[in-house]
Amino acid sequence: MMLVKDINCRHAVRLIGDYLEGKLSRRDRRRLEHHLAGCDACGAYLEQMRATIALAGQVGPEDLSDDALDALLDVFDNFQRDRGDPGEDMP
């Protein structure tokens, strides 16, 4: 069995970014997972990052001001009017 070189928490935290994106090299992944197996604190950090990602996915878009919305609905109304009467200017 290959010996896995141990890393410290600070190093583990650096690796977690690419780990979450599935982009760690095999070697780094082994080192990180070996560390995580024995370190509750880094396990908690990983859980925090996963929760953060999930929470960010739930926040929804910002509110739009009424003015901004109205301006874009005007764009829609104008488009509909132009489309609705294509022959208006025709003889």
Place this chain on the structure above:
Amino acid sequence: MVPIFASSLVILPFHVCAAIIECDVEAPATLGATVTSASEPIASSGETISDATIFLENPKVHHSCRFDAARRCSLRSPATDVRVTGNICQSATVSEVDDEELLQRFLQGDRDSFRALVQRYQPVLLQIARYYVNSTASAEDVAQDTWIAVLKGAERFEGRASFKTWLFRIVANRARSTGTREKRQVPVDTTDPVAGDRFNTQGMWKEPPVVFADLLADTESNYAVAAAIHAAIADLPEIQRSVVTLRDVEGLSTSEVASLLELSEANTRVVLHRARAHIREVVERVAEGGRQ
């Protein structure tokens, strides 16, 4: 904050996408918020609902919200300080109106469907545009031109990519060709995603990070967390805000994000981790505050 309604009805806006959710509405007493109940609730079989718009009659505000796995939602209007938390109280699940369906409907002239897409996507269009152009006014012009392009091109939309992907490509292309900003240089980031003083000289945590699980389960703190996350994202440098919005809020893949923002995938990941670490830190502060 004075609770006004112990239990009010809030109805989702689209006929096929309606379910009653039970809400607790809190608002400053002076606002006298009332909640509309618009259309008849119709529940049809399908997936669990994940998005909804909540309409408040007075003050007139619309909110988009998403329901978590526990079928709760929590949101707040920064403008009016009206706060809504809700649970879906009907056991029926409803079918969600997806973007492509909304597109088909506004092609038939349905203004509400267009409005729903605008409310859903205008903020992120502005974000993408702002990444490429150097003023908010230019970004607004680019976003408006994008909607015009959508209206003109919607009939030719073939559905090979999702509506969202199509929309984001239009805005990115337009913003890029407006191109008022110099090409961004992604700084080489050598700092740690977590502040160095959290570790001892051996590089071990001095205090282990708090677990967020309780925070996720608690609707009360969800409200604080959602507000904190909004603020944390708004506070990020432009490039981080764009990356994390597209990746985590909009759910695009890293390669799609890289392509829209003209970054390498490796740089995108570095920027992403930095942004997530910042948001994590903010959420951690909320979590720790809740414990005290």
